Amino acid sequence: xxxxxxxxxxxxxxxxxxxxxxxxxxxxxxxxxxxxxxxxxxxxxxxxxxxxxxxxxxxxxxxxxxxxxxxxxxxxxxxxxxxxxxxxxxxxxxxxxxxxxxxxxxxxxxxxxxxxxxxxxxxxxxxxxxxxxxxxxxxxxxxxxxxxxxxxxxxxxxxxxxxxxxxxxxxxxxxxxxxxxxxxxxxxxxxxxxxxxxxxxxxxxxxxxxxxxxxxxxxxxxxxxxxxxxxxxxxxxxxxxxxxxxxxxxxxxxxxxxxxxxx
Amino acid sequence: xxxxxxxxxxxxxxxxxxxxxxxxxxxxxxxxxxxxxxxxxxxxxxxxxxxxxxxxxxxxxxxxxxxxxxxxxxxxxxxxxxxxxxxxxxxxxxxxxxxxxxxxxxxxxxxxxxxxxxxxxxxxxxxxxxxxxxxxxxxxxxxxxxxxxxxxxxxxxxxxxxxxxxxxxxxxxxxxxxxxxxxxxxxxxxxxxxxxxxxxxxxxxxxxxxxxxxxxxxxxxxxxxxxxxxxxxxxxxxxxxxxxxxxxxxxxxxxx
Numbered sequence: 001x002x003x004x005x006x007x008x009x010x011x012x013x014x015x016x017x018x019x020x021x022x023x024x025x026x027x028x029x030x031x032x033x034x035x036x037x038x039x040x041x042x043x044x045x046x047x048x049x050x051x052x053x054x055x056x057x058x059x060x061x062x063x064x065x066x067x068x069x070x071x072x073x074x075x076x077x078x079x080x081x082x083x084x085x086x087x088x089x090x091x092x093x094x095x096x097x098x099x100x101x102x103x104x105x106x107x108x109x110x111x112x113x114x115x116x117x118x119x120x121x122x123x124x125x126x127x128x129x130x131x132x133x134x135x136x137x138x139x140x141x142x143x144x145x146x147x148x149x150x151x152x153x154x155x156x157x158x159x160x161x162x163x164x165x166x167x168x169x170x171x172x173x174x175x176x177x178x179x180x181x182x183x184x185x186x187x188x189x190x191x192x193x194x195x196x197x198x199x200x201x202x203x204x205x206x207x208x209x210x211x212x213x214x215x216x217x218x219x220x221x222x223x224x225x226x227x228x229x230x231x232x233x234x235x236x237x238x239x240x241x242x243x244x245x246x247x248x249x250x251x252x253x254x255x256x257x258x259x260x261x262x263x
Numbered sequence: 264x265x266x267x268x269x270x271x272x273x274x275x276x277x278x279x280x281x282x283x284x285x286x287x288x289x290x291x292x293x294x295x296x297x298x299x300x301x302x303x304x305x306x307x308x309x310x311x312x313x314x315x316x317x318x319x320x321x322x323x324x325x326x327x328x329x330x331x332x333x334x335x336x337x338x339x340x341x342x343x344x345x346x347x348x349x350x351x352x353x354x355x356x357x358x359x360x361x362x363x364x365x366x367x368x369x370x371x372x373x374x375x376x377x378x379x380x381x382x383x384x385x386x387x388x389x390x391x392x393x394x395x396x397x398x399x400x401x402x403x404x405x406x407x408x409x410x411x412x413x414x415x416x417x418x419x420x421x422x423x424x425x426x427x428x429x430x431x432x433x434x435x436x437x438x439x440x441x442x443x444x445x446x447x448x449x450x451x452x453x454x455x456x457x458x459x460x461x462x463x464x465x466x467x468x469x470x471x472x473x474x475x476x477x478x479x480x481x482x483x484x485x486x487x488x489x490x491x492x493x494x495x496x497x498x499x500x501x502x503x504x505x506x507x508x509x510x511x512x513x514x515x516x517x518x519x
Contacts, residue, residue, distance in 0.1 A: 067484070068479075103494050104466070107498075108444070108473070111479070111487060112479075113485075126309060128303045129309060129312040132304075161304040
């Protein structure tokens with residue numbers, strides 16, 4: 001009996017040695033093929049639901065920016081705008097301290113804060129974890145990359161960390177004009193690396209042309225591109241980009257003047 | 264009184280004997296430890312998401328302990344037959360229900376205090392005066408929340424099986440936390456029959472949302488006004504008393 005037990009154990013162990021690495025290799029190849037090899041196990045468990053959670057995480061960052069309070073409740077505002085004048089309203093459109101709202105209905109308003117406030121200065125760092133987790137949950141959430149980079153670089157002064165983060169975003173979303181444009185803006189404004197700015201902004205311009213976009217977005221990309229060319233002394237190219245902008249906004253004479261001055 | 268103390272003591276010993284609360288405490292320590300080890304772009308002093316997550320965890324885990332402990336008390340006594348020698352002593356059925364409620368409140372409060380202490384150590388070591396008041400209010404609201412949960416669970420345990428009781432209480436908790444605002448809006452904006460139905464639901468269902476100070480605590484808002492603390496305390500006492508009264512009446516009529 002004991003021998004049989006030992007034999008079964010040896011066979012079981014041999015099977016494990018054969019199958020476990022094979023399954024692991026297959027699993028890894030499967031994930032690499034889908035760009036998910038670096039995604040932690042607990043995020044892979046979420047499946048496609050991680051995109052929804054990522055979007056919620058961005059919204060949570062917005063709530064944090066408003067100190068835990070959501071935006072104005074339009075429902076209440078509509079209600080107040082109609083024929084109900086029994087509710088008073090504070091600055092965010094929430095019914096409050098009304099004579100017709102009994103204590104029971106007022107308690108939730110008193111417990112949850114309702115004042116509309118923004119985080120200021122150094123406090124804005126509190127929104128960063130939610131934006132960070134938004135991209136960790138969904139590395140294709142381009143908006144979250146751009147937003148995070150803005151807060152990290154422009155509001156918290158962590159330029160290099162922000163650039164690295166945008167580069168990571170580009171690795172995950174090489175065809176995103178938004179990330180290219182944001183990286184170009186940062187190279188132009190913060191690091192004054194105009195050569196790098198021209199490289200990524202040109203790419204952003206090319207990608208933008210293949211997608212639906214509004215002319216204000218295009219103007220932003222082209223403006224930084226034009227000024228980057230100008231900073232590099234490539235006036236002819238700068239002039240050409242300024243002219244492109246002026247075609248987008250024919251009634252705006254500023255860009256025409258810029259292109260003339262560049263000559 | 265002696266009976267109640269004996270029942271509470273018995274439940275306390277059960278809390279020490281069972282591993283549930285220890286496992287949840289370890290889970291909490293691991294999760295908070297993991298979160299506090301996270302860094303974001305070398306930015307220092309990010310704390311609000313930890314407070315947010317920690318407070319939610321404390322409330323949720325205490326809720327789990329309170330529900331799972333209180334739900335099995337009366338059905339287990341009936342199933343094992345230990346309820347008969349208990350009732351053979353000069354103990355009324357109402358006193359038994361009340362004793363179980365007191366025991367549930369005591370054990371869930373002990374667990375809550377432990378978890379809350381861990382949260383304070385992790386997230387509020389440098390709390391200012393206003394935050395200390397808010398922390399004290401959160402603690403008080405936490406105890407009241409657990410009293411309410413215990414009362415609801417003991418009430419259901421008189422006529423439900425343990426699993427049904429746990430499921431219903433969990434559903435009720437998530438429903439009230441998520442949809443209480445919608446019910447209130449329906450009362451304020453609706454008219455006629457619909458408003459009456461939502462109104463009845465709003466006033467009858469237990470308002471677990473009244474005890475949630477997460478936003479205030481996380482985002483360092485001012486403490487809750489005193490009249491609100493008094494109103495919530497009165498609400499808790501009245502609601503619990505009502506539930507225990509009906510639980511006593513139902514248990515009194517129950518054929519054992």
